[in-house]
Amino acid sequence: MHSNGLFHFSGGSHGKWKVLRMQTVTGASLEMVERLDVIAGPLEGSPPGSRWLLRGIVSNERYITRVERAKLEAIQQCVGRPEATCAALIPIRKNSTWWSLAQDERRTIFEERSHHIEIGSKYLPPVARRLHHSRDLGEPFDFLTWFEYAPTCSQKFEELVSELRKTEEWKFIDREIDIRLIRDDA
Amino acid sequence: MHSNGLFHFSGGSHGKWKVLRMQTVTGASLEMVERLDVIAGPLEGSPPGSRWLLRGIVSNERYITRVERAKLEAIQQCVGRPEATCAALIPIRKNSTWWSLAQDERRTIFEERSHHIEIGSKYLPPVARRLHHSRDLGEPFDFLTWFEYAPTCSQKFEELVSELRKTEEWKFIDREIDIRLIRDDA
Numbered sequence: 617m618h619s620n621g622l623f624h625f626s627g628g629s630h631g632k633w634k635v636l637r638m639q640t641v642t643g644a645s646l647e648m649v650e651r652l653d654v655i656a657g658p659l660e661g662s663p664p665g666s667r668w669l670l671r672g673i674v675s676n677e678r679y680i681t682r683v684e685r686a687k688l689e690a691i692q693q694c695v696g697r698p699e700a701t702c703a704a705l706i707p708i709r710k711n712s713t714w715w716s717l718a719q720d721e722r723r724t725i726f727e728e729r730s731h732h733i734e735i736g737s738k739y740l741p742p743v744a745r746r747l748h749h750s751r752d753l754g755e756p757f758d759f760l761t762w763f764e765y766a767p768t769c770s771q772k773f774e775e776l777v778s779e780l781r782k783t784e785e786w787k788f789i790d791r792e793i794d795i796r797l798i799r800d801d802a
Numbered sequence: 803m804h805s806n807g808l809f810h811f812s813g814g815s816h817g818k819w820k821v822l823r824m825q826t827v828t829g830a831s832l833e834m835v836e837r838l839d840v841i842a843g844p845l846e847g848s849p850p851g852s853r854w855l856l857r858g859i860v861s862n863e864r865y866i867t868r869v870e871r872a873k874l875e876a877i878q879q880c881v882g883r884p885e886a887t888c889a890a891l892i893p894i895r896k897n898s899t900w901w902s903l904a905q906d907e908r909r910t911i912f913e914e915r916s917h918h919i920e921i922g923s924k925y926l927p928p929v930a931r932r933l934h935h936s937r938d939l940g941e942p943f944d945f946l947t948w949f950e951y952a953p954t955c956s957q958k959f960e961e962l963v964s965e966l967r968k969t970e971e972w973k974f975i976d977r978e979i980d981i982r983l984i985r986d987d988a
Contacts, residue, residue, distance in 0.1 A: 622940065658940075673938050673940075675937070675938050676901045676902075676937075677905055678905060679866065679905050680905055681902055681904050681906040681907075682903075682904040682906060682907055683951060684904075685866045685904050694974060699924060715862045716862075717868075718863060718866055718867050718868040718870075718871050719863055719865055719866055719867060719909075720867040720868060721867075721868055723905075749938055750862050751861070751862075752859050752935055752939065753938065753939065754808065754859075755843075
């Protein structure tokens with residue numbers, strides 16, 4: 617079943633990821649919490665201590681071509697590496713103008729003009745990334761992107777995020793929260 | 803909220819659409835029922851008399867270009883026309899090979915080689931169509947397509963369905979049920 621790609625992100629008092637900061641980049645904010653729990657699979661009810669709960673599903677890719685994917689697959693890392701003790705959860709929503717565009721128009725803005733994949737590729741080897749789709753689940757955000765990296769890559773990660781926010785694609789984003797985390801299993 | 807594009811299709815003893823026949827085209831069958839109810843929006847619990855319940859959401863388009871959409875918009879009809887007393891609900895699922903293809907590969911099969919949009923365009927003026935996405939909702943089918951047409955267009959509709967089933971795209975379909983209905987408000 618495809619539903620095994622489902623993930624829940626619970627913000628509250630529980631979870632192995634400690635929140636370092638939460639920045640509202642665009643639009644309505646999200647309540648500040650102490651910890652984040654990442655839960656794979658379906659969920660019955662709300663996790664203990666949860667203040668907010670975001671859902672997303674790892675789905676098929678929407679823009680990437682075969683050639684671009686082959687390049688990415690050669691360099692990208694998996695989440696869960698022991699040295700990757702830093703993480704970021706960046707929920708975003710795109711506006712109705714974006715969603716009313718046809719597929720070729722969105723692809724053109726996404727890659728030919730904003731170079732989303734190309735920018736990501738420059739930083740991917742040290743930064744692991746997992747994209748969750750939320751829009752069709754009726755969630756408040758359209759996408760939840762999860763990043764993991766080693767503390768030594770923190771500066772590189774800032775550059776990645778900063779470069780993406782300058783693109784034409786980002787003009788269509790009407791809500792964005794940047795949540796930075798550090799692993800704390802204790 | 804995007805969730806207002808959500809629809810439930812309940813098969814059972816209730817609903818204004820009377821089932822004329824249910825044909826299992828490919829894969830596992832679905833229990834034969836007498837009636838179908840189409841319910842817009844979120845749903846708490848199961849509708850009365852429901853034997854199965856399928857969910858799908860009207861989402862952004864995944865393959866169509868600006869030019870193709872302009873052509874479609876010029877000719878397509880809305881659902882709910884009084885004369886359209888015939889309907890079909892065709893749930894389909896595509897196999898893992900399809901979903902592992904990159905966007906450009908799926909687009910090429912979908913339109914350049916299978917002419918899905920072009921075939922649809924030939925029949926659209928008398929046949930109204932609404933596509934619901936289900937895969938990311940963890941549903942048993944990937945898509946639920948709803949068609950409405952007048953009884954005089956029944957033969958045309960058979961041709962549309964038959965032509966699509968001969969395409970390369972259809973080789974990736976591993977489950978398909980064809981449910982034919984007639985409006986019966988009594």
